[in-house]
Amino acid sequence: MTQPQTELMTSSTGTETMIVAENVEKWYDNNFHVLRGVSMTVAKGEVVVVMGPSGSGKSTFIRTFNALESYQKGSITVDGIKISHDLKNIDTIRREVGMVFQQFNLFPHLTVLQNVTLSPIWVRRWPKAKAEEVAMQLLERVGILSQAQKFPGQLSGGQQQRVAIARALAMQPKIMLFDEPTSALDPEMVREVLDVMRTLADSGMTMVCVTHEVGFAREVADRVVLMADGLLVEEGTPDEFFGNPKEDRTKKFLSQILH
């Protein structure tokens, strides 16, 4: 945490816990047991990278943190609030948790600026001028300021994903979830998105990232987690995880991705 912290970012103490997931179990409608008792704790300011083969339940798991996915057993507490089926409670949590998706999911009928100001205006009830001022600061930080009046369809994938990050940050969340943010990008655009994420991590944001970017995990993560078949297989610091994995499943996974 060497970078100066901006007022938009939560400061980090490193001790307080932001997310506590205990024995989370989930079945899909077709009775597929996608999460089979996953537990994880994320401290304030911590950057956790979740890795795993496709179908391991890693995306589903982090999507339970902002109630985009429901779960049937166990418990999840985010920023001191237990996630229940109560709609009010879900809205409160979603205000504090930002999310960035693999497919960007920008709103194509709104300009970049409108994408970023939409939620502050409608959910936080900020006056338009304030929302736009904050949005412009964020767009400048992610390097999209000059494109503010364009529509998402006019931007490259990397630019769109950076707008998506700015859009999530505009709600001033305490936690950011990244669901494979670079998987849908052309290779030459991965870097610009990872750079933004790195800066965000340096500023002290609590982050949970599902990603296959080993370089990012090594450099930025405080902790790397492997999920497979709906279970949390192994977790450790990047050095332990990549340098000295304990579980066979982890070794097999790493041998497949580190050709």
Next chain:
Amino acid sequence: MTTAPPSLSSTRPPAAQVGAIAWLRKNLFSNWFSALLTVVLGLLLVRTSLGFLTWATTTAQWAVIPANLPLFFVGRYPVAQYWRIWAIVGILATLSGLSWGILSRNLAKLFDRNILIGFGVAAAIAVLIPAPIPYRILLLALLGLVLASAWIGRLVGQRMPQLGQWLSLGWGLSLLVVWWLIAGGIGLPGVRTNDWGGLMLTMFMSVTSILLCFPLGILLALGRQSKLPVLRWIAIAFIEVIRGVPLITLLFVGAYMVPLFLPGGIRLNQLLLAIISLTLFSAAYLAENVRGGLQSVPRGQAEAANALGLNSVLATILIVLPQALKVSIPTIVGQFISLVQDTTLVGLLGAFEMLGISRSILANPSFIGRYAEVYLFIGAIYWVLCYAMSLGSRRLEKQLNTTH
């Protein structure tokens, strides 16, 4: 073997064969079969057109049209109150001009070549039609009104861009005024709906039904997708029942059966019943068009909105619905066009809208047998109405396109 790379300096695609001869060869005479088809169909087309032109210029007796012009346009609306209809046309012309000017305030030129040609043609028609001179002058004045208000709208719009937001309010208010002018009351002598007729009644039924069926159709589409079973079942039942019944049946039920079911003493206006039937019918079809649009919006859109803290109502109104409607514009406008044409069925039930008034004109002994002239004339009017709608829809699609 190496081939020279294509020159990088050439910035245009290679010139294709151009010119009329090349086009003819490619499209009409590419092989012996298509050449034969071209010749046969061409002869047929020429013979038919010649036949039509000969009929139109020699046999046809067009006098029936100018003799009944007021009937075609306003039916049996009292002559002393015609000024009210002209006032409505004037209001609509002004508002259209203003909207056009304000909405295209950022274009380099307000009147491009096509538009000028269009106005020229309209002016020529206004001058040449066999109507009394004052009417022709009024028509020319209306054209001038459109142009002038477009010019003013553009000037004002450039100074005050926020004016655009007030346009829809202006249109909404104008509808109330139009309604008041047609029906009367509050300071104006009332005109019974039985005396409304012609193009005016056709437009009145169309516009009212369109305005009512649009929100109803959206609500039905959303209801059909609702997670609440009762709401969903009601929407599905409504849509499927209405879509399973021909419109003419629905109109008959509205006109003859609903009054029987109503408690004694309550008599509903026939026009109102017809508009309700048209509205319900179109809403059911519209709901299915909108549902198609809703399904085309990726799930990630609603998820992203939810993740930003928007509740499901806001996510639907702000994110999903605008995209769904945009996708469904062509089918929605198609439904509106059908609705305009379906108003003729109300004529079969006895209303004097354009078809009904035509039938009554044809029943007049002095115009007996003038079917072709009359139906061609109202056909042309329906065509202008519907083609204008389809042009508008294409324009709207273009304007809402945000991909490049």
